[in-house]
Amino acid sequence: MPLPDEPRNAAQKRIRAAATKLFADLGATRVSVSELAAAAGVARGTIYNNVGDTEGLFEKVAAQLVGEMAERVERSLGSEKDPAQRMAHGIRLYIRRAHDEPDWGRFMNRFGFSNASMQALWATDPVRNLRDGIESGRYKIRTEQLPSVLGMLTGAVLAAMYPVLEGHRTWRDAGSETAELMLIALGVGRREANRLAAAELPTLVD
16 A cells, blocks of 8 residues: 555654665665665565555655655744745754754755655745745745746755755754845845844754
8 A cells, every 4th residue: 555644653654764765875766675675674565565566655755755844844933924034944944954864854955856846845835935925025026936936945955955964064054044045035135134044943843
């Protein structure tokens, strides 16, 4: 049977974590049942019982990781209404998680622009944030520019993750700098962008 949207037991969680690490380490979007079973430390039968065939597993995992992170960020931001502050916090939370969970970070860094990841991203808070910012006049971009802006945002965050994963920059510096530059690109004033990018960061909820 297919991997459910939310893992319901320890085996499924272990399998998804192993799949994420395998995809990230191998840089490939296909793994065998044997590879996945070995990485997860479970029997091949457990893979079949929880996942079925591994065909299409990458797309499933990519969509899950994007949707799960977007939901966690949205819940972490709580009652914050300002699209620009939500944007700054969101960018920094993504980059911090790459530091805290390197397997997740490497997966996103390698596959953040995959079709599955980008399709999942269109249904999440970053897109709603951009729409809200445009409608409220907070961002100085046009609605028809959304696809380009989303690509620019995704690229900026993924590019910032790389030196953090490699140990060349701290997540704090990379996160605040990326948030500030992105807000400026959206039309927020430089001084305000700097302030929003340095505001106290909320905790990423489970």
